[in-house]
Amino acid sequence: MRRSRFTAYVTSLLLATGVGLTGAATAQAAPAAATGGYVALGDSYSSGVGSGSYLASSGSCDRSTKAYPYLWNAAHAPSSFAFNACSGATTDDVLSGQLGSLSSSTALVSITIGGNDAGFSDVMTTCVLQSDSACLSRIDTAKAYVDSTLPGKLDSVYDAIRAKAPSAHVVVLGYPRFYRLGTTCVGLSDTKRSAINDAADYLDTAVQKRALDHGFTFGDVRTTFSGHEICSGSSWLHSLNLLDIGESYHPTAAGQSGGYLPAFAGAA
Numbered sequence: 458m459r460r461s462r463f464t465a466y467v468t469s470l471l472l473a474t475g476v477g478l479t480g481a482a483t484a485q486a487a488p489a490a491a492t493g494g495y496v497a498l499g500d501s502y503s504s505g506v507g508s509g510s511y512l513a514s515s516g517s518c519d520r521s522t523k524a525y526p527y528l529w530n531a532a533h534a535p536s537s538f539a540f541n542a543c544s545g546a547t548t549d550d551v552l553s554g555q556l557g558s559l560s561s562s563t564a565l566v567s568i569t570i571g572g573n574d575a576g577f578s579d580v581m582t583t584c585v586l587q588s589d590s591a592c593l594s595r596i597d598t599a600k601a602y603v604d605s606t607l608p609g610k611l612d613s614v615y616d617a618i619r620a621k622a623p624s625a626h627v628v629v630l631g632y633p634r635f636y637r638l639g640t641t642c643v644g645l646s647d648t649k650r651s652a653i654n655d656a657a658d659y660l661d662t663a664v665q666k667r668a669l670d671h672g673f674t675f676g677d678v679r680t681t682f683s684g685h686e687i688c689s690g691s692s693w694l695h696s697l698n699l700l701d702i703g704e705s706y707h708p709t710a711a712g713q714s715g716g717y718l719p720a721f722a723g724a725a
Contacts, residue, residue, distance in 0.1 A: 493535065493536055493562055493563065493564025493565065493624075493625075494535055494536050494537035494538070494539070494558075494560075494562055494563045494564060494565075495526075495529070495530060495533075495535040495537070495538050495539070495563075495564065495565040495566075495567075496538075496539045496541060496558045496559055496563050496565070496566050496567075496622070496625075497526030497530075497538075497539070497540050497541060497542050497566075497567050497568075498541050498542055498551055498555045498556070498566060498567065498568040498570070498618070499542040499543075499546060499551065499555075499567070499568040499569040499570050499630075500542065500543070500544065500545065500546040500547075500569055500570055500572060500573055501519065501542075501543075501544040501545065501546075501707060502569040502572070502630070502632065502707065502708065502717070503524065503525070503526060503542035503567065503568065503569045503630070504518055504519050504520045504521065504524060504540075504542040504543055504544050504546075505519065505520060505521025505522075505523055505524025505525075505527070505542075505708075505713055506519045506521070506544045506703060506704055506707045507694075507695050507704035507707030507708055507709055507712070508521045508523040508524060508707075508708060508709060508710040508712070508713045509521060509523060509710060510522045510523050510710075512540075515540075515543075517543075517544065517545075518542070518543035518544050519543075519544040519703075520540050520542065520543075521710075521713070523710040523713050523714065524540075524542075524713050524717075525567075525713050525714070525717035525718040525721050526538075526540055526542065526567055526721075527540060528713065528714060528718050529567075529718060529721060529722060529725070535564070535565065536562075536564075537562075539558030541554075541555040541556075541557075541558055542555070542568075542569075543555070544703070545573060546570065546573060547570070547573045547574050547610075548570055548571065548574050548610040548611065548613065548614045549610075551568070551570055551614050552613060552614060552617055556617055556618065556621055559618065559621035559622040559625070560621065560622065561622070561623060561624060562624075563621075563622035563624070563625045564624065564625055564626065565625060565626050565627075565628070565725055566618055566622060566625045566626070566627045566628070567627075567628045567629075567630065567721055567725075568614075568618070568627070568628075568629055568630070569629075569630045569631070569632070570611070570614060570629075570664075571603075571607055571610070571611060571660060571663070571664050572632055572660065574602070574606075574607055574610055575599045575602050575603050575607060575660055576595075576598070576599050576602065577599075579595065580592075580595050580596060580599050580653070580656065581653075581705070581706055583595040584596075584645060584649045584652075584653060585645070585697060589646055589648045589649055592648075592649045592652060592653075593648070593652055596652050596653070596655075596656045599656060599660075600656065600659050603659060603660055603663045604663075607663055608663060608666075608667055611663075611664065611667040611668075612667060612671075615627075615629075615667060615668065615671040615673065616671070619671065619672075626674065626725065627668075627671075627673040627674065628673065628674045628675075628676050628721055628724045628725055629664060629665075629668035629673050629674070629675050629676065630675075630676040630678060630717065630720060630721060630724075631660075631661035631664055631665065631675065631676065631677055631678055631679065632657050632660060632661060632678070633657065633678050633679055633682035633686065633693075633694065633708070633712075633716060634654040634657050634658065634679055634682065634686055635650075635653050635654060635657060635686060635687055635694060635706060636650035636651075636653060636654055636686050636687050636688055637684075637686040637687065637688040637689035637690075637692075638650060638651060638654065638688075640688050640689070640690075642687070642688035644687075644688075644696065644697075650688070657679075658679075661677070661679065665677070674724045674725075675724070676720040676721050676723070676724040677720065678716050678717055678720045680720070681715065681716045681717070681719050681720050682694070682712065682716045685711075685712065685715070685716065687706075692709075693708055693709050693711045693712030693715060693716050694706060694707065694708055694709065694712055695707055695708075695709060
C-alpha cells in the first residue's frame, strides 16, 4: 500500500473513531573507497521515510539524505550510486521500476522489501484502531500470505537482481521489532505489542531464507535496534504520529544511522 493511500486511510479512520495513541550510535566501519557501482533498492525502510531531509527530486518516494544507502555512499565513495528505493514499494514495484540501474558493473546492491506485500500498513492500522482479537486475526492473515505467496514474490525479485547484476554482492536487510516488551508504555496492549513483534520475526525469517537460498547476505537489524524499540525510552522508531501519519512505525534518523547503517556496513 502506498504511503498516500495509507495516510488517507488512517486519517479517515482516526477522524471517524476519535482514536488517539501516544507512545512513548553504533560505530560504523571506517570509510573506504568501493570498487564498482552501488544500487539501493526497496521500500520506505531503505528510502528513509521517517528520517526527514528528503531529496526534492525523489517526489513521493521520500528518499532521505539520512537514509542508510545515502550515508553509506557518502562514506565509501563507490564509482556510481543509484538511489532507487521508494516509499510504499512492493516486490512488483521493484521489478517494474527500480532495476534499470543494475548492470554487469554493479558491485553492491541493498534492498528491503516484502513488508508492503504482506500488508504491513493494514496490520498496523488494524492493531492501532481495533481490538486485540481483530489485530491477531489480521496478523494471522499476513502470516498466511508470508507462507503461501511472499516467497515466490521474493524469488522473482532476487532472480531479476542476479540476472541484471551477475557480479554484485547483494545485501537483503530485514525489519526491526517494533516494541520493547515488559515495560510500562501508553498505547497498545501487551497482547498487540507481542503479536506485532512476532509478526516482524515471522517476516524476517521468510525474507532471510529466500535471501540465503539465492546466495545473498542477510542483514539482521533486530540486533542493532535492540534497546531502541518503541517503549524503550530511547526509541529509534516513530510511534503513531498524528501530524505525519506516513512516518509512523518507521526508523528515525538515529534508526537509520545507528540501526540500519551498521547492519548494512557489516554485511557489505
